[in-house]
Structure formats: C-alpha cells, structure tokens
Amino acid sequence: MNIAWWLLVIIIVGAILVGAVAGFFISRAWFKRYLEKNPPVNEAMIREMMRQMGRTPSEKQVRQILASMNQYKTTK
Numbered sequence: 001m002n003i004a005w006w007l008l009v010i011i012i013v014g015a016i017l018v019g020a021v022a023g024f025f026i027s028r029a030w031f032k033r034y035l036e037k038n039p040p041v042n043e044a045m046i047r048e049m050m051r052q053m054g055r056t057p058s059e060k061q062v063r064q065i066l067a068s069m070n071q072y073k074t075t076k
C-alpha cells in the first residue's frame with residue numbers, strides 16, 4: 001500500500017477537524033443536559049428553601065447566603 005505523504009497529511013488533518021467538531025457538539029449537549037438536571041442556585045431558590053424551613057428571609061440574608069455559595073464555588 002503506497003499512499004502519497006500529502007494524502008496522509010490531509011487524512012490526518014481531516015480526522016482531527018471532524019473529531020474537534022464532533023467533540024464540541026457532544027460536550028455542548030452534555031453540558032445542556034447537566035444544567036437541566038442541576039440548575040445553578042439563584043435568589044428565588046434560596047428564598048423558597050428558607051420558606052420551606054419555616055423562615056421568611058430578609059433580603060440581606062438571601063444575599064449573604066448567595067454570596068457564601070458563590071465564594072465556595074469559586075474556591076473549589
């Protein structure tokens with residue numbers, strides 16, 4: 001089997017490009033599914049969790065909890 005070197009280079013580059021495009025779309029679909037199952041926490045979620053625990057949170061408490069959660073997220 002005698003393949004010209006330029007044809008081999010074209011095949012390798014083509015395979016890399018196809019792999020990169022496929023990887024992009026697969027990872028994008030996986031990330032969307034992950035965010036649907038695990039949505040990021042927002043202020044409304046914190047308020048609802050505190051209401052379920054029998055507390056009515058003040059705006060300051062909600063902001064403190066959100067800030068502490070964001071601080072934990074960025075350090076990990």
